[in-house]
Amino acid sequence: MMLDKDLESIQEARQLLEQAKLAQQKIEKMSQDQVDQIVQSMAQAATKEAGRLAAMAVSETGYGKIEDKRTKNLFSARDIFESMKDKKTVGIISRNEEKQVWEVAEPVGVIAGIVPSTNPTSTAIFKALISLKSRNAIVFSPHPTAAKCTNETVRILQEAAEEANAPKGIISSITNPTLSSAHELINHKLTDLILATGGTDMVKVAYSSGKPAYGVGPGNVPVFIHSSANVEKAVKQIVQSKTFDYGTICASEQAIIVEKSIKRKVKKELENEGAYFLDDYEKKKIEEIIMVNGRLNPGIVGKSPQTLANMAGIFVSDGIKVLIAEESNIGKSYPFSVEKLSPILAYYTVEDWQEASHVCNELLKVGGLGHTLGIHSENKQIIEKIGLEQKVSRVVVNSGTTFGGIGATTGITPSMTLGCGTYGNNVSSDNIGPEHLLNIKRIAFGVREMSNEQESDNVHARKEETEKTISRSEVMDIVKSVLQELKI
Structure with missing residues (x-):
């Protein structure tokens, strides 16, 4: 049966x-x-x-x-x-x-x-x-x-x-x-x-x-490269982090945000590390496979860049580690701006750290609130200012967010369950x-007595009365002294 x-x-x-x-x-x-x-x-x-x-x-x-x-x-x-x-x-x-x-x-x-x-x-x-x-x-x-x-x-x-x-x-x-x-x-x-x-x-x-x-919540993790960063080190860490297990950890980077002054330098380093920048046609073809019916296409999750390119009908060489497209728009209508769980990155250019902070927050609103943000910078004032503005539970500094978020390369508690707090509709913002x-x-011993409010009021009243009595006595002593001096 x-x-x-x-x-x-x-x-x-x-x-x-x-x-x-x-x-x-x-x-x-x-x-x-x-x-x-x-x-x-x-x-x-x-x-x-x-x-x-x-x-x-x-x-x-x-x-x-x-x-x-x-x-x-x-x-x-x-x-x-x-x-x-x-x-x-x-x-x-x-x-x-x-x-x-x-x-x-x-x-x-x-x-x-x-x-x-x-x-x-x-x-x-x-x-x-x-x-x-x-x-x-x-x-x-x-x-x-x-x-x-x-x-x-x-x-x-x-x-x-x-x-x-x-x-x-x-x-x-x-x-x-x-x-x-x-x-x-x-x-x-x-x-x-x-x-x-x-x-x-x-x-x-x-x-x-x-x-x-x-x-846990989704991790649409943005990473900002500030002009003070060690660009070569930052890029190496980002590529290693993003390509680890083909991007299946939710703390992996989803978008790079760079200041205009270092844009070319960062792009060159990314290419040196195995990144491939898509042209407009290639970008459109990859966009078509990222989303299906308004949701992330499960068919691209954890796949190699070569497999992704083949799915999209384009070609990339065997040495390519990650696919990158320049982007300026943010929202669910723009597939590169969402969480992709694969070796695909968006690349945003900004004028300064204030604009970068704004772009990071907008990306998080698309589907990553409460999760993780990455910053590469040697300027602690900038790190503090951006860190305070972001609605995330983890700000990973000068480390790949995949490894930093789970506590492998940072002092955060090692964990495979990363809470997103109320930002991400979670009960905790901790690494579980x-x-x-x-x-x-809690076993709690008594360490003080609880006074009765009425008794406390009576004691206070008696104290005030005593103070008044003392005050009248003092006045009478003064009067007697004055009368004696005047011999009345």
Whole structure:
């Protein structure tokens, strides 16, 4: 008998949530050392399998480059693990002796992990690590086009966790995910919190579920090259950042804004680094493949410049790394001004930093509010002025925004989920970590007495009366003294 795929998938989601609930109740009783051993075991297993999982992801989705997806997997397994391994997430995590307040970490419970097709293995590694570090269970809903590689990632993490004595069912994944099972996972009564990484529509579903949710917004990232910048270094960083995994990280640059005084110099350096500037005809042909029915064409995501050129019916040589078109307009009617998630860049020319700041803000309004901005400059006053004006959660200075935004090359917390704050309709502007998956209980000692307002008023009145009595007494003494002197 053939069963309905949606019903099977929904039923599996329910079963996994029930197992996760039981497992979470067990891990909740574990010590910090036990939890840390589990997380370390998972990180080591993910590190060992980083290359194989990367190859699976590229093969299944057709997005990106194997070597770069391997780097992303290692970033999640190593850098993110290193950043949180010493954090306290069990029991009393801080004691403020001055205020006499103790903070106690409590897990949130069962987490629904929504995984995108662009980063299907590295996101799963990241979310599993931060979930178990905070003693939560997690059930994943892979993107249907990346189900095999995500499920294999989860299997590896699950086995490693159980080898370190984690309860069975603490990590799991829907094997044949559908839109219906994703909705079931998000809305089920056993789900306590949602980690939603994916398209705007899925993030909206997570936020409308009535449950706590951490989502992300699109990252239409502008990068400004100021006249004070080290142009050669800036261009090298931008090209490396934009072409990493063919632009599938949402923090990657989408538009370059340059001052007129250095326009030619920047263009020359870009060409030296493998950029190809499209002529008017070529620009029009690429524009035709960027958008489909007013939305980003998924067919261009994570594709090489050569594949993109072939799709558009133009030719570029094998050495080309990124396609660039000069642009002056901004809006959804101008495809080069939107988020492209591929090695395609817009190139804007401005007179000064004030105009650059305006252009950056306009680009963000098209679809990147709250996410990330890049600045290349050696003038800290300019950096401060522009940084203060932008409605973003991250301003990455003198570094590629792909790597700076996720915390690989900056001091920002390493993460694969980048909150966009209220600018991007998100609940947090942070790089999400295990601390976001905890309830903090506070044990607070009494340090002062609360005075009664009526008693306080009576005391105040008696004080005033006493002051009045003293004042009359003093007056009588003065009168007596004067009368005595006058001998009356």
